[in-house]
Amino acid sequence: GDSVTQMEGPVTLSEEAFLTINCTYTATGYPSLFWYVQYPGEGLQLLLKATKADDKGSNKGFEATYRKETTSFHLEKGSVQVSDSAVYFCALSSSGGGADGLTFGKGTHLIIQP
Amino acid sequence: ETGVTQTPRHLVMGMTNKKSLKCEQHLGHNAMYWYKQSAKKPLELMFVYNFKEQTENNSVPSRFSPECPNSSHLFLHLHTLQPEDSALYLCASSLRASVNEQFFGPGTRLTVL
Numbered sequence: 001g002d003s004v005t006q007m008e009g010p011v012t013l014s015e016e017a018f019l020t021i022n023c024t025y026t027a028t029g030y031p032s033l034f035w036y037v038q039y040p041g042e043g044l045q046l047l048l049k050a051t052k053a054d055d056k057g058s059n060k061g062f063e064a065t066y067r068k069e070t071t072s073f074h075l076e077k078g079s080v081q082v083s084d085s086a087v088y089f090c091a092l093s094s095s096g097g098g099a100d101g102l103t104f105g106k107g108t109h110l111i112i113q114p
Numbered sequence: 115e116t117g118v119t120q121t122p123r124h125l126v127m128g129m130t131n132k133k134s135l136k137c138e139q140h141l142g143h144n145a146m147y148w149y150k151q152s153a154k155k156p157l158e159l160m161f162v163y164n165f166k167e168q169t170e171n172n173s174v175p176s177r178f179s180p181e182c183p184n185s186s187h188l189f190l191h192l193h194t195l196q197p198e199d200s201a202l203y204l205c206a207s208s209l210r211a212s213v214n215e216q217f218f219g220p221g222t223r224l225t226v227l
Contacts, residue, residue: 004156032214043118043204043218044157051214089157093214101147101159101170102216 002027006090006105013080014113021075021108023064023090031092033057033066033073034102038087047075047088085112117141118219120205126225127195135190135222137205143217144210146188148180151202151221163188164210195226 006023013019025031032051036044048057053068064075073090090105118139127133139146148160162170163182177199179191188205202223206216 034215036218041220043120043220044206045218046215049215101149101162101172102157102214103159104157106154106156 002031002092002094002103004090004092004103004105006088007108008106010109010111012111012113015082016079017112019075019077019080019084019110021088021090021110023073023075023105025071025073025090025092027071027092027094027103029094030068031094033064034091034093035062035064035073035075036089036091036104038089038107040086044089080110080112082112082114085110118205118207118217120203120219120222122222123220124223124225126227127192128227129195129197131195132191132193134192135203135205135224137188137190137219139186139188139205139207139217139219141207141217142209143207144185145208146182146185147206147208147216148188148190149204149206151204157204161190192224195224197226200224200226 003026034049035047037047038044048059050057050066056065062077064073087107087109089107091102121136145164150158159172160174161180166182181189202221204221205219208216
C-alpha cells in the first residue's frame, strides 16, 4: 500500500537558518503530494501541494518539488522564523481521487529558537 | 462561521460512557473524513463519506460509529471505548471525490479513563 516516510525530529534550528525536512513516498500510479502544518492546539493546515512530477509547490517562503525519480517531496525554507515552530506532515493522495483520504507521514516537530 | 468546526474540543469519558463528536463544515464540500491522531503514529484515516454515503471504513472497531446526515455534518458516536482510544480526532472535508485537497478542523482531544 501507499506510505510516506519523513524525519521525525524534533528538528531544532536557530532563527534565519536554512530548513530541509525530508519526505519520501511509496505509491502506485501518480499521487498528489502535500505538506500540512499543525500549530500547537490547532488542526492541520495545507501548506503547499504538487500534483505532478517536477511541479514545485510554494507558500509562505516554503517550497517543495515533486521528484518522481527519487520519489521525494522535501520541504525547504531559506530562512526560518520562530513562528514556523510547528509539526509538519508530508502526505499523499492516490491518483484514484480524494475520496480515499490522505496517507500521512508521522510528522516532523520543528523548533525554531530565537 | 467559516471552515471546519469540531465540538467538543476536549472530552473525557469513562469506558462505559456513550458520547458523540460533531463536525460541521461551512465550505460547501461534499466529502468528509474522520482521522485519528495518536502520539508517535501517522494520522490514521478512519472513515470517508462522499455525498453522505460511506465509501471507506478503514478497519475501525465497531465501538466507533460514524453518521453523516447531510454533506455539512459528520458525527462520530463512541461507546465502550478503551484507554488506547485516547487521541486527537480530526475531521476534514474536501470539495468532491476528485479533489484531493482536504481542509481540517481543530480536532477533539479525547481521553478515555
